[in-house]
Each structure stands twice: as C-alpha cells, then as structure tokens.
Amino acid sequence: MFTDLAAAADSPLLHNLNPEQRAAVTLPAGNALILAGAGSGKTRVLTTRIAWLLQTGQVSPGGILAVTFTNKAAKEMMTRLGAMLPVNVRGMWIGTFHGLCNRFLRAHWKLANLPSTFQILDTQDQLSAIKRLMKQFNVDDERFPAKQTQWFIAGAKEDGLRPRDVEARSDDDRKKVELYQLYEEQCQREGVVDFGELMLRSYELLRDNDPVREHYQRRFRHILIDEFQDTNRLQYAWIKMLSGTTAEGRFTPNDNSVIAVGDDDQSIYAFRGARVGNMADFVREFDVSHQIKLEQNYRSYSNILDSANALISHNTKRLGKNLRTDQGPGEPVRVYEATSDFAEAQWMVEEMRQLVRDGIDRKEMAVLYRSNAQSRVIETALFNAAVPYRVYGGLRFFERAEIKHALAYLRLLENKDDDTSFLRIVNFPPRGIGARSIEQLQDAARAAGRSMHDAVSAVGGKAGSNLTAFVAKIDVLREQTQGLSLREIIELVLDHSGLIEHYKADREGADRIENLEELVNAAESFVTQEGFGRDAVALPVDELRQSPASQGLDPNRPVLDEPLAPDAETGETLSPLAAFLTHAALESGDNQAQAGQDAVQLMTVHAAKGLEFDCVFITGMEEGLFPHENSMSDNESLEEERRLMYVAITRARQRLYMSHSQTRMLHGQTRYNLKSRFFDELPEGALKWLTPKNQGFTPSAFGYGGGYATTRGGAGGFSKDSFASPPVPPQKAAPSHGLRSGMQVFHNKFGEGTVTALEGTGDDARAQINFPRHGIKWLALSVAKLTPV
C-alpha cells in the first residue's frame, strides 16, 4: 500500500486511463459530479476510484459507501474491485440503495421500530396487501383501482412523504391518503416493509437519531453514487443526510466526499419518480468543487455517435455533453421501411443470417423495441426461421407462483404475523378452507387486533378445525426445522406443505416441480456464496488494524461491518433462512432465460440500458410507438422519449439498424403509423436508406397515393446492402372508394370527421380522418364503415 500520493501517481491502477478518467479517479477530497457519457468507461472510473482511495490509504474499506441501482451493477463493481485489490469486497458497503437500506435496518431494527424478523414485500405482495385492505374497508375498486392506490403509495414514499405529509387536494386524494395510512398500519402490524419503506425508514432513522446519523456520517468518508440521474427525491435526501445534515435540518457538508456519477441524457425513469433535476440540485446544494465530463467513447464508430449526438441535441434541458471517438466512421446506420410488422421481422431475420455469415455471433445482436407487445411478431419470425433467441423481461425466478408459494411457507416460519404470506398458502394446496372460512378468520383477526395466525382459535365449526390444522402444521414445521441447514429446511417444507405432491397431480406441473427443485439449489449456492457459517460478512479485524488507512480513524470505533453504530443490536446475526428470504425479495433473480447459448437478444430499450452489442436493431420507429403515444403530448415526456432513443442508439458498437413499418397489428387491430419524427433529427450523412426514403407517410402528404417501397410477395427482400425486390413504382391507379380529401364522412364509433389524407388502393386503401372528438386516425377502408355525409 502507498502511504503518500506522490508514489501513488505511478500506480498501475492509473495506467491506460485518459486524462479525464484519470482526473476523476484521482479527485481530491470534496464533492464532485462526473458526467459520464455512454460508453465512456464509467464503471471503470468508479471502481478504479475506490481502488485508488484504498491503495493510497485515504480511506479504509469500511469508510466507502458505493451505491448502485441494480444488483448487476453492484456485483460488477465488486468483481472488478476484487480483481484490482486484495480486499474483501463483501464486507464493504457496496450495493443497491435498497440492499444497503436493508442492511442498515437489520442492524438497527429496534430503533427503526421493526421486528427483527421483518419481511420484505415485493411489488406483487404489496398489491395483494392493498387489495386485501381495500376489501376489508369496502373501498369501491372501480373508483380506486388497487393498482392506482399502489402507485399512489409508492409515489408518496419515493417523495419521502408519510400520509400526514401528503397534500390532498380532492376527495379522491383524501381517500387515497386514508388508504395509505391504513396500509401503513397493516404493514406495521404484520411486520413487513415494502421497497419504498426500506428507503424511507432508513432515511427517517438517520434524520431523527443524532448519534446514529453522526456515526455514519463519520464513518462513510467517501460516498459514490452511480446512475445519479435516476435517483428520486428520497434517495437524494438520504444521500444528503449521510453526507451532513444537522439535527436542525441544516445542511453542512461534512469532511466526507460525495461523488455523483451520471448522465442526464440517459435519464429514462422519470415516469417512476427519478428526478434528473437532482443533478443540478447536487451541484448547488453540495457545493460541488469539481465537475468532470467523460466524453471519450470507447464503444461505437462515429456514424453511430454522430447520430446519437445529433438526436440528443434536440433536447433543450441538458447539462451539455458531446461524445467523441477515435474510431473511424464505420458502417452507416441502415434504415429500413417495411410494409408490415411481419415483413419488418422477416427482413430482420434475413439481415441477421447475413451477419452470421459475416462471422458475427448471435449473442452480439440485439433487437430493441419500445414496448413488450412488439416482441411477439419478432419471436415468431425468429422461431420459424429456427434462429435461437433470448427474450429479456417477464417473470423472474423468485416471482414465479410456485416459488412464491414455497417462500410464503418459509416466511411464515420466520414471521407468523405475515398475513400476506398466510393468505397465499392457507388454502394452497387446497385443504378445504374456502373463501367463507377465510372471511370469518379475517373478521376474527380484525376484532382481536391479531394476525390471522393468532386468531384461528376464534373460528369455530368445521372451518375452525381446518384452520387450526393448518396453523398447527406451520407451527410443527417451525419446530421441526430448528437447527436444520437451509437446504434441509426447504426440503422439509416442500415435502410437508404438499406443494410437490400437488404439482405432481397437475398435468402441467412438471416445470413447477423443476423450479421448486431449483429453489433448493438456489438456497444451496446462496449459502456457499454468502459464506454463512463462516464469517464472510465482516472484514478480518487484523487486516484493518494493519492497514495505514485505519490510522486516521477513531481507534475506538473499529471500522468493521456491523454491529458498529451506537445502539446497533449487538451480536445478533440473521439466520440463514432469514438472509435467504431477504435475498429472494431484494434480488428476484435473473431477468433472462438461460445464458450461454449463442442467441439473438430481444429486449425493450429500457432493459438495454447499460448493455452493448456489436449489432443493434431498433424496431418499430413509428409515431405513436416510438415516441410512444402517451408521451407525445407534452415536451417533458417527449424529451424522455428522445433520451430513450439516445440510449438505444448508443448500445451499438459496429452496426446499427433502424426500421419502421407502414402497418402494424396492435391491440388486435391494424394501425397505420407515420415514421418516427426522430428520423428527421438524425444526420443524413450517417444514414443509409435500404428502402427509398419515404415521403408518403409524412403528415404533410395529403392525399398522396403510394410512393413507398413495398416488398409484398417477396416478404422482406434483402441482399447485403440493398434490397432484393425493387420498389414497386408509385401507385397511380384511381381510387375505387370515391373518397376525397376534405370530404365529411361518418363513422359508427367516432362519429363525423373530415378526410385529411388518402393512401393506397383496393384492400390496402386507407384514409386519414380527423374526428373532432377522437382525434386524427388512419382507417383501412376495407374494414372501417364510412359513409359520406
């Protein structure tokens, strides 16, 4: 280890960094903002910064707090750091916001007013808890859909608001606040916390408890936040609290340093509470002394970067940043117009085949789309062509029904008051406890102010005996599992719960049984990885004592993991089962099918953030789809769509394709979309149109018939750089429908409207009609019944 910075300047850690990266890594103490463009080596800078701080003895491992948004990012950081330095990264506070808050609350559960066995509700659990609550209080779920209530509660928590803090402007709001209040009481009674609560409660404990706050403020000398543009209000406040806010709420930056790393151009989560404004606030409120821009891109050729830069320059609210590369222009960005979504997929399959012939791995090809519904057509095309593919998204391992059932049994062993889990399994597998019995039990529980588990004795009759038997079963299981290993516990529960038996009887239960067996494996590898039984959580004391880094710290405060703060519950560690349940809630497993196979990657643009591929296809580049119709009305969300597009473009290393289609099946009906306005924002010089650049479908083209290339018949014409079937010449045939631009027509559903444009002939004929009450629509004349007025 280095003891002085002069020696450190030669550290091998700093080799191969560009000047900006080096400056970021070696920043002096103080708060700083790093604007890191896509592909600029952000993760590398973050991890090298931590390694450098440790190596130069400026901080000990315990003095670092590094926060990310995803488990994946946290894991990557730890892996890289572990490769740079011989430190026990597991013992460091590197993790997601929620993971770290969980860790914090486990250490201070008493102060946080939680049971030591508190369980975490995921989004599904939260929704069912809310539904249950609304039923209990007879809330009209037409007027207050449970999903909306959930949204409201989660949103309030993300803003750091308790029910009493929420400003209710309408009766509906007041009702929602009331539900929020009741929901909180229910969670508290049952000893469960949702994701928002993990954050909010940690924040409040820091805010309200001076010794705890001051302790952590002293401890975390270097705080690093990744993806800062995605932080919400509460997370921002949490960081502020950790870095220095007094009991009076005055913010006085401590002698710790906060480094925020982010890219305002990649902020795509405003819809779920992220505030890009946090970046500007941070600069102002944290007295930022250094700002560094990482603009050197190591990922893409310049045609791709030029496209990204040109596009994003149309956004007005930006901190300002331009990506550059030393690589040449590379291939042009290829643009394709298809006649239908089907043909678009077909073309893509052909193009991929060619790419494979060119020696590109399938796993280096990604198909990006704006919304999940678009994947179906593409999947079908890939499937029919026998091209292996992999879809991101969908249910993750720990979210599957059978897994959640098994976990519910395990959770009840840990916390008998968890009514959400109780309800999930009280009659699963079926054991003769119907809705009536459950209702009786709920009433009894409510009357006694107890959990359902504790209230079974109050229900009489046959219902009562069935319930008693169920509770007895759980209690016996709890007894039997004492002292067993995690693996044995789960096997016992799977066996005695009757889950396996139940799925055996089910014709389609084989997969579910397989998953349940996988759960045992997951538990097994969790135990070995986390090192339960061994002490992998805390850093070896000796290592710290010998480190020069610890010299500057208060010797009475060992910078160990936990317990370490005043009033932290001492000595108590989570049981392997409790730890596993937490793991299951916070890390719901892989979001993708089995890795390894050389398969084309399909995902939404959102899911692609942070990834990169040699070849990227951006599909469905159409008005109403991308930008999405729900985001086209106001400028704010349109700018978010543009950032989304920016993210999509910057995923590509070598080749980028964009495609749009004239027709598309959506929600069971054919739609005619204009090509995306984003095409007009790209530099013509970087593009190559594989089909003639279409003028036919721009809004200004009134009554223009044809002019677009059609590949009908030779579905998806393709050859390496052009297209196989020549474009059909513009159709000049006289329309047979007798409609003309400017005509007034009547539609059964939309009423009266004005024809503003006409397109195509025969079965393909369509008209654009402006309905005063329903807006502008494209209607296929072979389908829509229109009568001239």
Place this chain on the structure above:
DNA sequence: GGGAAGGTTCTACTA
C-alpha cells in the same frame, strides 16, 4: 374447489 365463461386491459420496470 375448480373449471368455464365472460370481461378487462394493453409504455417503459429496479429494488
């Protein structure tokens, strides 16, 4: 309790 039938919804999604 379970299946059939009918109704509803459909942007992005991490923890």
Place this chain on the structure above:
DNA sequence: GAACCTTCCC
C-alpha cells in the same frame, strides 16, 4: 389478440 382476472355455476 391474448393474457389475466373475476364471476358464475356445478
């Protein structure tokens, strides 16, 4: 168009 949820009926 399809996946999901609720309701109805045996």
